[in-house]
Amino acid sequence: MIIDEKEKKEGKNEKLLVDLCECLFLLAGMFSSELFSICVPCLLKFALKKDEEEEIIKEVEVALLALSNIVFGEGTKELYLNEIKEIILHHQEHQNLTRLAYQSAWDFLIFRLDNDESLNEVIANELHFGRESTKELEVLTRNVDWKKKEEEMSKEEANEVLLITGWMKTIKSYFDSCKLWNEEYVELIGSVVQIYRTAKDNYEEIRYWCVFSLRNAAGNGFVPVDELLKSGAVDCVLEDIRKPRLNHEITYHSLTFFENISRRLKREKLEKMEEAKRKELKRKVLEKIEEEGYEDIITSFHGTFCLLSRKHYPLLSLDVSVYFVNV
Known part of the structure; x- marks a missing residue:
């Protein structure tokens, strides 16, 4: 239907074409490069429409939401870059x-970053x-009463929580793929840490995505390890390990965070730092872990990451904190 509508010489219905494209991207997991x-x-x-009418604003929202569903899909940046830049810059x-x-x-x-590093x-x-x-x-977190449980929230607050969760997923994806450090990311990592501490008691999904984001930042060779230390990210993940009855996947991301830092501190070339600086940074990280009494636990879990990353955990206690004690 999309191809037929696009190829019409006369009587082309642009709104119908938009609706069909939205349905495709919102419902289909895979599609051809032609589509x-x-x-x-x-x-x-x-989505480039700048009309301030509420109906148009809502239609633009749906169009961009549909586009955000394209996790995979081949296409050169000539198809989208100028337009998406204009949309973002105009909104700013x-x-x-x-x-x-x-x-x-x-x-x-x-x-699109995975397929085009120039982005x-x-x-x-x-x-x-x-x-x-x-x-x-910062704006979204100010609008939420974090002392409330999710079921106690107003509809407006629940929407803000959904948006925060969405941003955490976006940040997680970005730190997984980015290959360029920018000083602005210091505040961003600090913001992730702050949201984790604010939301950790009542909002496990946000907590999950915060730890996942920090784990990806720790594994990214372009994010300086010393910035993770100064921002409080190391303390944040240690706090998460201390929580009782840990979610298995959160445990996996928490432990992988430390595995990533350990791996990077052993590879001087990757960090491009002097030997003395590398050793001093390693000492600070290890002291932080030792202060909390978790050095042996993290080391002992070195061989269990694959098990923890699976969707089903038939060989592992349901209460991971019990497993910590056994180790």
């Missing part, structure tokens, strides 16, 4: 998008992902 080349420019053209100046639409625009761009410069230094995501998280 990518038709639907992406179509939805971006629609005029605040014309909904918060969901803005986060969705970033998702679409960051999911690193655009995301970090032209569009200022670190600054913008930190700003969004």
